Amino acid sequence: TRPRTWPVQLEGSDVDGSGLCLRRDAPLCPDWSADVGCSLLRLGLLGKIKRMMMVLLFVYVSIPFIIKLFPSIQAKLVFLNFVRVPYFIDLKRPLDQGLNHTHNLYLEPEAGLKIGVWHTVPAQMWRDAQDKDGNWYRSTFSSAHPVILYLHGNAGTRGGDHRVQLYKVLSSLGYHVVTFDYRGWGDSDGSPSERGMTSDALFIYDWLRQRMEKTLPLYIWGYLCETHTRPETHTHTLKHTHTP
């Protein structure tokens, strides 16, 4: 005998494509009760999906209000300074990241506020750099190698993996790479703010300028939210700025 088919008057014509029931003429439900059950199941699922969509819509619409109501959340979302990837790294030990020619130091852009800095010397100096202290590293600024001041983007620290890979490339090209965590990032004191980022970057810039050979270029490499905070007043000294 012919297998039972879907009753057209019960199912309507949109059964196809729902993924739940097969084509109208497919022998899926062998008797009448299964037909009804199948159709009820479809309606129940549709109801659930509708409810879920309403919840998602509500969450989607309320996010801007929540952010507006709580500016601290907004600041966190913009600066992402609480994101530390990788989390368990000791910023005092750049050697752990494979940087055997990098010195970790702390500078004070404001009294009582310390920010963490890494100074990587050009890779060809790595042998000389073994077991050297801050004085030796500072003295290398007077060598004939240009300096790149690396301003990292929001989220993460100066020890972020992709950043470390970039320091290695830049130092292997013969540059000093100086990078730091703005106040509120990494192991630096304070909390993040646009003003703080600007003044920290300017502070390091001036600190470097005082120690470098005056004729040597100081390049600034910045990302994302740093593009509007880079030291505009010093653009005449910028030889090149890379801001993807």
Ligand SMILES: *[C@@H]1O[C@H](CO)[C@@H](O)[C@H](O)[C@H]1NC(C)=O
């Ligand atoms: C130290 O770092 C330099 C530059 O990245 C690298 O060429 C060298 O192999 C490293 N030396 C050791 C012992 O890891």
